[in-house]
Amino acid sequence: MNILTYYRLGMRQFDENHPNSFHNKVDSMKEEWQEFREEPSLEELWDVVHTIGRIVEHITGAWFVCLCAWPTVKKHAMRMQQTGCPRSARNCCGRCIRVPEQRHAD
Numbered sequence: 514m515n516i517l518t519y520y521r522l523g524m525r526q527f528d529e530n531h532p533n534s535f536h537n538k539v540d541s542m543k544e545e546w547q548e549f550r551e552e553p554s555l556e557e558l559w560d561v562v563h564t565i566g567r568i569v570e571h572i573t574g575a576w577f578v579c580l581c582a583w584p585t586v587k588k589h590a591m592r593m594q595q596t597g598c599p600r601s602a603r604n605c606c607g608r609c610i611r612v613p614e615q616r617h618a619d
Contacts, residue, residue: 514594519589520590545561
């Protein structure tokens with residue numbers, strides 16, 4: 514599979530296992546913004562852009578908007594490929610099926 518396939522699979526899994534509402538996506542964006550403010554970095558900025566893309570996707574259905582945050586898209590795809598979960602081990606809440614031997618890999 515390629516990066517986009519793993520990414521779409523991961524985002525679908527995430528949406529199936531978490532409240533998939535506009536309000537939830539806005540809350541996620543606020544959390545990412547706070548993380549960026551606390552530890553400014555390019556990686557955190559891409560995460561903010563990605564969550565904004567997820568809000569636009571929720572409103573319009575245009576999933577490809579998220580591709581503007583390619584570094585984050587790649588990060589989620591790689592996690593999905595390696596562990597079966599698009600989230601980091603730190604943020605995984607155990608609602609997905611992770612690859613057991615990779616449980617704490619990031």
